[in-house]
Amino acid sequence: MLIELTVNGRDVAVDAPPDITLLDLLRDYLNLTGTKEGCAVGECGACAVIMDGRLVNSCMVLAPQADGCAITTIEGVRAPDGGPNDLQQNFIEYGAVQCGICIPGMIMAGEALLMRNPLPTREEIRMGLAGNLCRCTGYQQIVDAIEATAKGRQKG
Amino acid sequence: MPMFDYVRAKSVAEAVELLADTQCVSRPLAGGTDVLVQVRHTPPTFQRLVDVSRIPEMKIIERQGDEICVGAAVTYTEIIESALLRETATCLVEASRLVGGPAIANAGTLGGNVANGAACADGVPPLVCLDALAHVRNSAGARAVPVADLLSGPHETMLQRGDLITHFTFPVMPDGARSTFIKLGRRNAQAISRLNVAAAGALSSEGRVIFARVVPGSALPRLRRFVEVENMLIGERPSEALFETAGAEASRAMVAVTGRRWSTEYKEIALQGLVARALRQVFTVEN
Numbered sequence: 174m175l176i177e178l179t180v181n182g183r184d185v186a187v188d189a190p191p192d193i194t195l196l197d198l199l200r201d202y203l204n205l206t207g208t209k210e211g212c213a214v215g216e217c218g219a220c221a222v223i224m225d226g227r228l229v230n231s232c233m234v235l236a237p238q239a240d241g242c243a244i245t246t247i248e249g250v251r252a253p254d255g256g257p258n259d260l261q262q263n264f265i266e267y268g269a270v271q272c273g274i275c276i277p278g279m280i281m282a283g284e285a286l287l288m289r290n291p292l293p294t295r296e297e298i299r300m301g302l303a304g305n306l307c308r309c310t311g312y313q314q315i316v317d318a319i320e321a322t323a324k325g326r327q328k329g
Numbered sequence: 330m331p332m333f334d335y336v337r338a339k340s341v342a343e344a345v346e347l348l349a350d351t352q353c354v355s356r357p358l359a360g361g362t363d364v365l366v367q368v369r370h371t372p373p374t375f376q377r378l379v380d381v382s383r384i385p386e387m388k389i390i391e392r393q394g395d396e397i398c399v400g401a402a403v404t405y406t407e408i409i410e411s412a413l414l415r416e417t418a419t420c421l422v423e424a425s426r427l428v429g430g431p432a433i434a435n436a437g438t439l440g441g442n443v444a445n446g447a448a449c450a451d452g453v454p455p456l457v458c459l460d461a462l463a464h465v466r467n468s469a470g471a472r473a474v475p476v477a478d479l480l481s482g483p484h485e486t487m488l489q490r491g492d493l494i495t496h497f498t499f500p501v502m503p504d505g506a507r508s509t510f511i512k513l514g515r516r517n518a519q520a521i522s523r524l525n526v527a528a529a530g531a532l533s534s535e536g537r538v539i540f541a542r543v544v545p546g547s548a549l550p551r552l553r554r555f556v557e558v559e560n561m562l563i564g565e566r567p568s569e570a571l572f573e574t575a576g577a578e579a580s581r582a583m584v585a586v587t588g589r590r591w592s593t594e595y596k597e598i599a600l601q602g603l604v605a606r607a608l609r610q611v612f613t614v615e616n
């Protein structure tokens with residue numbers, strides 16, 4: 174079936190089977206492989222993307238459910254010059270990245286949180302990341318990076 | 330060949346018609362957070378998913394006279410963000426805050442939670458605590474069923490093929506009533522309930538209990554109000570001793586049904602504590 178959606182600001186129309194997930198659509202039909210498959214059952218958040226302004230696990234969304242929606246993936250998060258944005262830069266600076274597999278989902282969860290809550294407490298940041306698993310960093314540095322970004326954006 | 334087909338319904342009438350199609354076994358799809366896990370593990374028993382997640386009639390949250398109406402396709406995030414529900418259904422809002430992480434809360438719906446029929450479903454004890462009715466439609470007509478009567482056992486509901494829950498309604502609680510929800514999981518966030526409790530209550534002007542609801546979840550094979558606990562609260566003055574006694578009575582009532590099992594040693598103490606804590610939250614008057 175024909176699925177029409179906006180991905181990272183670009184309108185796309187994809188002919189895909191009705192029983193695949195949004196994750197498969199992004200990775201296998203649109204070659205956007207920044208979004209990762211971890212558990213494939215909604216537990217780990219590696220596949221998180223922003224759909225119409227809300228964080229979702231793309232492994233839990235059927236591709237045709239995204240028809241007519243605006244999706245932002247990790248490829249759509251960047252500074253105007255195409256390099257890392259402030260949140261991504263802070264992930265690097267605070268040592269929040271080790272093996273990296275969870276990071277696209279972590280960045281999306283961080284951006285989704287800051288969209289709705291520009292100055293979250295550390296507890297609110299933890300709750301914002303509740304659906305994202307990281308097995309290397311111990312989360313502390315990830316929370317630090319998001320906190321620093323919130324403060325940086327506040328200053329403008 | 331795809332495992333199943335997909336169609337998006339634009340109205341309740343269209344969804345009911347699609348679900349009634351005898352040529353094509355169809356099931357409702359809302360947030361997909363249960364359905365997509367299931368199809369991952371076992372081949373689907375349906376040929377088509379009918380997406381009901383964007384039907385406007387199923388997305389409403391409003392007060393209609395003395396009743397609150399919540400559409401079945403309302404997500405946990407929408408419940409949390411509703412000022413009306415924060416005021417009239419604190420237990421449902423608190424439960425929604427504790428469902429999954431943000432991505433699950435953004436997708437998962439109340440109707441999907443009830444229809445899925447899991448014993449650990451966090452949305453169900455609050456609905457039963459609020460005395461909610463589930464409004465169910467199929468091609469033969471509409472009916473309203475108390476949520477407690479819709480659930481026949483773990484992962485079993487009274488819903489038939491072709492049934493669609495359109496919305497839930499519940500009466501506005503008496504003046505001054507408060508409600509709460511407490512959950513015990515294996516970690517603080519994104520954990521399924523081992524046990525939970527929805528409770529509500531109100532005091533008379535003399536400070537005596539005139540309204541009480543206690544609904545433990547994951548405690549019994551069939552969820553219900555613990556009327557035996559509610560009755561012992563009515564007419565009493567709230568006190569630590571009363572909360573503890575009520576907690577003990579809740580545990581006794583649970584064990585009377587389940588018998589002593591491997592988990593009883595844990596659940597008995599845990600339920601007692603949860604019920605006492607829930608009642609403390611409901612009945613403790615701030616100065």
Ligand SMILES: Cc1cc2nc3c(=O)[nH]c(=O)nc-3n(C[C@H](O)[C@H](O)[C@H](O)COP(=O)(O)OP(=O)(O)OC[C@H]3O[C@@H](n4cnc5c(N)ncnc54)[C@H](O)[C@@H]3O)c2cc1C
Binds near residue numbers: 215366
């Ligand atoms: C990682 C993860 C964490 C979770 N955490 C929790 C938790 O903490 N607490 C909790 O309670 N649950 C939890 N869940 C389970 C799930 O998110 C909830 O049960 C959710 O409410 C299901 O709603 P849905 O809209 O996604 O349902 P769907 O998956 O779309 O549907 C579930 C079932 O209900 C049927 N259905 C859906 N809508 C209707 C309707 N209107 N009428 C009739 N039938 C309908 C479907 O056909 C299907 O059988 C979790 C799930 C995941 C993957």
